[in-house]
Amino acid sequence: MKLAPNRRKTVWIAAAIVAANGFFPALWILFTSFKTEAELLRHPITIVPHDPTLTNYVRVFVDQPILLFLWNSLVVAGLSTALCVFVSALAAYAIVRLRIPGRNLVLSILLAVSMFPLISLMVPLFQTMRTLGWLNTYPALVFPYAVLSMPVCTLVMASFFQDIPNDLENAAMIDGCTRIGALWHVVVPLAAPGVFTAAILAFVNAWDEFLLALTLSSRVTSRTLPVGITLYQGEFAFPWPIISAALIVAIVPVCVLIAIFQERVVSGLTAGGVKG
């Protein structure tokens, strides 16, 4: 598109403001993660590290159980995403294609659940998990996380399923496929982008969750990244360079994921947000 030079300048400035607003905090901790502790204590503060060092990363991986936190986060987010996407795909299909009575009621329930105050669930879940002896175990987080993302995932997948022509399934069924066979062989591959979008949203939600993780899984060995890193500060006197390095380690996986699939994430977020 050809733009007048003046207009091009405003477009550039607009892009710079939006990008700076979003990137600034992440860049700040990235710079800090390469600073020495001595440089951090300097006054006035420095922006770009004067003599960059990797010690903070070494200390994060050697002195701190960050690998364990990373592993816990991966397991919890991975398992809850798989469970959530599977359950939501079935539900979305039922809502879109099968003439179930009370369809609107199901949708309303989903919306209501998505608005649910987590803190109200936290209290009884803490008690239940305690009774079951599940505190500090993976299931204590996997099941709640799967439910938390279920509304968004169901709505996103339902909107994708809707766009798949009915004829394809009918043709498959005439050729001798069962309904479920048609769902599995025809609908799911065609709806793969939708399924994938839902999976990313569920993964990010689980990766970022803090309150339940803090409550149900606070023992050091079972902490996820948000809890593990936030509770550092209680144990040491603000080792900011190390915390920055830990934050970078925790953020990078999700950043890479959304950087690669940004268009999909945006479409998923707005489908879940605008329509529901």
Add this chain to the structure above:
Amino acid sequence: MKATKKYQLSKLERDERRLGFLLLAPAALLLAAVVVYPIAELLTNSLYSFRLTRPGYRFIGLENFTFALFEDDRFLHSVLNTAILIGVTVPGALVVGLGLALLANQPFTVKWPVRLGLLLPWALPLVFAGLIFRWFFDYRQGFVNWLIELAGLTPPQWLSDPRLAFVALCVAIVWKSSSFMALILLAGLQTIPKSLYEAAEVDGASRFQQFVEITLPMLKPAIVVALIFRTITAIQTFDIPYAMTNGGPGTATETMAMYIHKTTIDFLDLGYGSALATLMFLISIAATSIYLRHTRRDTGRG
């Protein structure tokens, strides 16, 4: 012939219906286990005196509620704090989010920096945003005080002054929540037909007039949904104050969610914690029903 056909159709219908329920069953089961049952337990416990620190589980009726609403100053203070945060950050996030959406709605040749600029704050865990902003507002090493010193002013102690701590919290919350708002509003902006603006231009309308007469009215449904959505999540504010001030100084910035968490997990008072959580549940239900009524009206119109 006709009869069998009718029979077949309804059989097909019945099969579909059965399959539909079957496919919904796993979701319903999970909901029952993780939402319905815990809520039933929550409502029951709220009527009992039930502490893990001492034995006994005694029915006390509405005593927990009357204590919370009429005697527990710390709780009422946390409600007030939450209300202030909602009152400032929800409109704040809307204004900033609308600004970002308008800036992002330009004909960029390279789209990713802007899109990622909106996605990053969304993807950053709330509690990390709290940690980072706590440091931005640090007295000696903070970025904010660095700017203030550059401007030749005396830097304040942000997080140990009750009022300033609120300001810092609001800045962090608005930063974190405005980009998601911007994404939703941007999607709304992109559905506004260009022809409307072209027609307005022909009629000689200024840019500001176009914004007031076209953009805002066309964007209203998206704005309302975003506002309600944001309000409902703001009721539960926990992570950012937990990481930034931990409710301090004292309990000056303690939110409802933080007090409920303290009561339940630190003081192990499950009965009273349940009553407080029930109150929050009721507030959320009220807000959600407004939201549901709005979206239903929306789909009805469409």
